[in-house]
Amino acid sequence: MPLSDLPANHDxxxxxxxxxxxxxxxxxxxxxxxxxxHTHPDLVERFDLISPSRAAITPVFGVPVVVANGIAAAFATGTGWLLLRLPxxxxxxxxxEPIAALDGKGWHSVDAWQDVSKRSLGRLQSLTHAAMEYAAELAGDSPVQPSAPRE
Structure with a gap:
């Protein structure tokens, strides 16, 4: 789903x-x-592993963004930033280190490379799914349907 030009996506x-x-x-x-x-190619690959659904990833101005119900839920940028929209x-x-322009606006900066174990990928995938659910709430729509874990 493409990223909508809604107030929730303004920042x-x-x-x-x-x-x-x-x-x-x-x-x-x-x-x-x-x-x-604006995302290192290795991080793009990792972001694909972290995303619960490949269909949810949308390119936005040179950055891969996970979109749920038209609202940005997560994105990867630079060499190691995973930004998650969570309450x-x-x-x-x-x-x-947070990205100054998004700090305090519901975006949380997580190290995408903190651990290469399956447990770590599973935790980042769970957080990305939680961000998708939160984005769906912001859109006022029903929650995102859970997807099967990716291996």
Whole structure:
């Protein structure tokens, strides 16, 4: 589902739009949906593993974003930031420095590389699903249907 231009997405859209860059021809840079990629390719792969559903990932200004019911729920940026939209900071995970433009606005910065174990991936996947459920609540829609765990 595409990201809607709703008030709930204003802060994240502004942040992503402000850093967006159209690549020049022959720049040799990675591109995602016509925009310079702002997420390390290795993190894009990890984000795909963390996302409960590949269909939920939408490219937004060169950043992969998990969208639930038109609302941004999570995104990966830089070399190790996983941003989750949750009503409370997550527990049992290593946090990283918050992104100033989103700090205090319901976005929580988690280290995407904190552990490479299956348990860690499972915890990050659970948090991403919780972020999708929260996004659905913000949209005023019914909760996101749980998906089967990915291996």
């Amino acid at each position: 994240v859209l502004t942040y992503l739009r402000d850093q967006a860059v159209r690549p020049r021809r022959e720049s040799g840079r990675y591109v995602l949906d016509g925009w310079e990629l 409370q900071p997550p527990t049992d995970v290593e946090m990283v």
